Amino acid sequence: MSDKASNLSDAVTYHYGRFPPDSLDWEKLFRPMEEASRTLARYDAKMTGMVNAALLVAPLRAQDAVASSRMEGTIATIGEIYRLQADEDSGSRNPYKEARNDTIETYLYSRVMNEAQALLSQGSPLNEHLVRTAHQHLLSFGRGAAKNPGSYKTEQNFIGSERRGKISFVPARPDFVVPAMGELFKYINDPTISPILRTAIAHVEFEALHPFQDGNGRIGRMLITLMLWKLGVLEEPYFYVSGYFEDHRDEYIEKMRAVSKDGDWEGWIIFFLEALQEQAKANTKTVDSIFELYNLMRKAFREVLKTQYHDQVLDFVFSKPFFYNNTFIKTSKIPAATARVISKRLADANILRVVAAPSGRRAALYAFGPLLEILET
Numbered sequence: 222m223s224d225k226a227s228n229l230s231d232a233v234t235y236h237y238g239r240f241p242p243d244s245l246d247w248e249k250l251f252r253p254m255e256e257a258s259r260t261l262a263r264y265d266a267k268m269t270g271m272v273n274a275a276l277l278v279a280p281l282r283a284q285d286a287v288a289s290s291r292m293e294g295t296i297a298t299i300g301e302i303y304r305l306q307a308d309e310d311s312g313s314r315n316p317y318k319e320a321r322n323d324t325i326e327t328y329l330y331s332r333v334m335n336e337a338q339a340l341l342s343q344g345s346p347l348n349e350h351l352v353r354t355a356h357q358h359l360l361s362f363g364r365g366a367a368k369n370p371g372s373y374k375t376e377q378n379f380i381g382s383e384r385r386g387k388i389s390f391v392p393a394r395p396d397f398v399v400p401a402m403g404e405l406f407k408y409i410n411d412p413t414i415s416p417i418l419r420t421a422i423a424h425v426e427f428e429a430l431h432p433f434q435d436g437n438g439r440i441g442r443m444l445i446t447l448m449l450w451k452l453g454v455l456e457e458p459y460f461y462v463s464g465y466f467e468d469h470r471d472e473y474i475e476k477m478r479a480v481s482k483d484g485d486w487e488g489w490i491i492f493f494l495e496a497l498q499e500q501a502k503a504n505t506k507t508v509d510s511i512f513e514l515y516n517l518m519r520k521a522f523r524e525v526l527k528t529q530y531h532d533q534v535l536d537f538v539f540s541k542p543f544f545y546n547n548t549f550i551k552t553s554k555i556p557a558a559t560a561r562v563i564s565k566r567l568a569d570a571n572i573l574r575v576v577a578a579p580s581g582r583r584a585a586l587y588a589f590g591p592l593l594e595i596l597e598t
């Protein structure tokens with residue numbers, strides 16, 4: 222929300238001069254910190270120890286994109302995201318032509334998260350440049366394109382209900398943002414502070430600064446995954462937390478507001494640690510279901526396909542639960558004639574659903590329903 226304030230009577234203003242907090246009440250924080258650290262360590266060990274972890278955990282990223290975008294009123298399903306990916310993979314000149322704006326924005330979220338993870342794993346530092354690049358790409362399309370992608374705000378923005386014109390929060394002034402973002406990244410990279418604590422505090426600080434005209438909620442939530450990974454809490458970037466924030470949206474916002482209003486950093490940190498714990502459970506449940514399906518399908522693919530390529534095909538459909546047959550033939554590294562027989566057999570066995578039959582120069586579009594069902598519940 223970036224228009225002029227029309228009703229500031231209940232508004233809380235950014236906590237100038239109070240970041241980072243001078244002192245914290247460790248009596249309140251000690252136990253939740255210990256518990257969350259243990260939970261995340263167990264989660265990380267389980268995920269990184271899993272065979273084929275990168276493949277089986279990847280859908281959590283698409284789920285996070287959906288939840289994080291939905292919090293801001295951008296509504297798309299996981300199926301729509303994977304379908305758009307299929308259009309892009311098929312080499313379509315304009316893959317976005319038939320997609321809704323909300324689907325494209327949500328798809329961009331998961332793509333930007335992927336890009337940021339790739340940059341960091343190639344050695345890029347976790348810094349302002351990375352965040353601004355992510356912002357530039359996130360807002361590269363549609364509504365976002367007019368909102369200064371990649372640049373900090375130049376006008377005051379407000380958070381609240383646009384419809385009722387009620388402002389609940391006034392983020393930092395534009396002239397304050399440049400030095401404050403410098404301070405924030407100094408803090409993020411300060412090795413003397415616990416990484417989980419840094420992540421909790423950096424999130425609320427980022428949101429309270431609201432450095433961009435738009436897209437702050439989404440970029441701030443991406444930073445959580447990136448920080449937990451790059452600061453060493455997780456060995457791999459396999460943890461996403463937006464689902465919990467979406468389910469507890471009012472509390473999420475109220476706890477952040479209380480930091481600026483009452484200096485209640487502890488209340489926010491405890492809420493954030495609870496979110497990490499609960500979302501670790503939810504993510505584990507999802508990944509367990511994916512793993513179970515993978516093992517079940519491994520047998521089914523072997524029986525139905527009777528070819529040496531069954532595991533290759535299995536990994537392909539788990540990485541692309543929507544795909545055009547030409548993409549499969551081109552990228553699966555299976556001889557074309559065999560690949561054609563394979564997709565047909567899987568469709569005949571009702572393992573794949575034919576979403577669109579081939580027509581003209583357009584190849585058949587398939588969906589792998591069982592995986593989508595897990596992700597959409």
Ligand SMILES: Nc1ncnc2c1ncn2[C@@H]1O[C@H](COP(=O)(O)OP(=O)(O)OP(=O)(O)O)[C@@H](O)[C@H]1O
Nearest residue numbers: 222293380390428429435436437438439474477478
């Ligand atoms: N009182 C508050 N203090 C700090 N952060 C807040 C507060 N209220 C909301 N937020 C954060 O701001 C986000 C929403 O901000 P806003 O409605 O301005 O969206 P945005 O900046 O356009 O970002 P996006 O486009 O991703 O929604 C919330 O998701 C939350 O993270």
